[in-house]
Structures are given as structure tokens and as C-alpha cells.
Amino acid sequence: MTSPIPDLPDAYGFAPAFAVDEPAAHTLPLVFNTGHSGAVYPKAFLEAARLDALSLRRSEDAHVERLFASVVELGAPLMRANFPRAFLDVNREPFELDPRMFDGRLPPFANTRSMRVAGGLGTVPRVVADGQEIYPGRIAVEEAVARIEGLYKPYHRVLRGLIQRTARQFGHAVLIDCHSMPSASLGRDQEMKADIVLGDRFGTACAPALVDRFEVELQGRGLRVVRNKPYAGGFITEHYGEPNIGRHALQIEINRALYMNELSLAVTPGFFTLIDLLREVIAAVAGDLGELAPRRMAAE
Numbered sequence: 001m002t003s004p005i006p007d008l009p010d011a012y013g014f015a016p017a018f019a020v021d022e023p024a025a026h027t028l029p030l031v032f033n034t035g036h037s038g039a040v041y042p043k044a045f046l047e048a049a050r051l052d053a054l055s056l057r058r059s060e061d062a063h064v065e066r067l068f069a070s071v072v073e074l075g076a077p078l079m080r081a082n083f084p085r086a087f088l089d090v091n092r093e094p095f096e097l098d099p100r101m102f103d104g105r106l107p108p109f110a111n112t113r114s115m116r117v118a119g120g121l122g123t124v125p126r127v128v129a130d131g132q133e134i135y136p137g138r139i140a141v142e143e144a145v146a147r148i149e150g151l152y153k154p155y156h157r158v159l160r161g162l163i164q165r166t167a168r169q170f171g172h173a174v175l176i177d178c179h180s181m182p183s184a185s186l187g188r189d190q191e192m193k194a195d196i197v198l199g200d201r202f203g204t205a206c207a208p209a210l211v212d213r214f215e216v217e218l219q220g221r222g223l224r225v226v227r228n229k230p231y232a233g234g235f236i237t238e239h240y241g242e243p244n245i246g247r248h249a250l251q252i253e254i255n256r257a258l259y260m261n262e263l264s265l266a267v268t269p270g271f272f273t274l275i276d277l278l279r280e281v282i283a284a285v286a287g288d289l290g291e292l293a294p295r296r297m298a299a300e
Contacts, residue, residue, distance in 0.1 A: 041053055086128055095109060098126050182256055217284045
């Protein structure tokens, strides 16, 4: 069952801005999130951008919500954005903004000095993933604030609510934040290229036993897995991962070359193989959660 978020004004035409795919019965202490897979590009945004639609989609974790859709059948909710990452990035602090891209004064509490802002990839991004400027000039600061108040904050209220609901029901909760990564971001050494990067903020956001379990299952199916390099997890992993109170967060980054043409964004035959593989991995890990959590995970 898909639950669009009620009572959320849709001034941009996303219809809806985001949704939660709920299982018939929530039987697993897991919540899945795909905050970068949104592929609805409002006409006004496309007209305001200096880039074409395909270029804007370079920042998108294309098709990731489909890769993980089977978790709903397995018994876990899947939250997914419809708005694109190039429009608003929910894996940033709420006001992580680059003053160079706005007309007007930013709120005094805005974080203007992070490494992500310096790279143009703040909450309202200045560039797409390959470094191209999104806009021909500055945009109004009121527009950035409107996106944060109207989309970012409601998104996180719902995500936080899902985690809290899961923790109440099971005594613990595990958030899996699902992403994809350009193969070019992994360097040129083929032996060092990863199929999967597991990010747990260097052991601070998720119990090691759970990360170990994912790693074993993924490697057992022939995938090359590394931890935290080059992706240790963003704001969501860091913010929601609180192992000391039984709330764990793990970021999963998937090499896009495994499942799609990175130029056209069209899926390849590997896409369907990967869907089945991920379902197997998640089912196997879920089958062990009774032993991994909360007793063993809390002890770590």
C-alpha cells in the first residue's frame, strides 16, 4: 500500500512530493529510504535551470527505489522522494546553503562553510553531481527557504515518525538509506572499485554486527564490498544513527554500472539480477535480526 503524505501543499507539481510504500504488515524492524531517487522535474524548475533534463538527472540515484521495492513485500516500509536531488537534497542539514547562489540574506543559523557547501552540493544544490552549474544566475533566498519549509522538513518529520514507530513496535529500529554512486567516483584502479559501499559513519551510526552481516551476505553473492570509502554516510546516517538507544542507520551505495547505462540512465539486464540479489540479501539479514538485535547490537 502506497501512502502519499496528506495535507502537504504541492506548489511544485510533484503529486505527491514523497510517499511511503507500506507493507501489508510491518513485520521487520527495518525502514528503507530512497531520498535521492526522485525523478519528477517540475516545468518551472526545468525552465529556470541552465541545464537540460538529462544533465540534471546526473545527480539522481536513478531507479534505486525500484531496486529496493521488494522490501515492502518482505515486511518493511519504503520511503521515497519524488522531487529530484538537484532541486532539494534531504541528505544534508536543513540549512546547509551556499551564499554565492542566492539573492538575499541567508538565515543567521545557516551552515555556509561545510565541505558539501564548498562543493556546491548543499541542501539546495548549486551544481549537479558532475560539477555543472544548475542555474544561470542567483536565485531568491526565499525560494530556498520555501523548499526547506515545504519539502525538507515534512520529509524528515515523516521519516523520523517511521523510525519512532518501528522502535516502539520492535524495541529497536534499523534505517537503511539507499543510494547509488557513479562508477567514475571510485577511481581508475579496477581492483579497488567497489560494487557496494557500506557507510556507518566509521562505526558510530550502526552496530558492527549488523554491518558485518550485510557485508557477508553481499560478498557471498560475488559483490565487492568496502566500508566508508569514499562514502561514509551523509546527514541521514549521522543524524538518525543512535546505536546507544537502539536506533541504527546504515547507508548502502550501489555502483550504477551494475544496473544501468550511466549516460542514458536506461536500465541494463543487470538491473533485474540485482533486484533479486538485494531481495535475497535483505531477507537473509532480516532472518538473523532476532539474534543481532536488540541484545547483541545493544551490547556493542
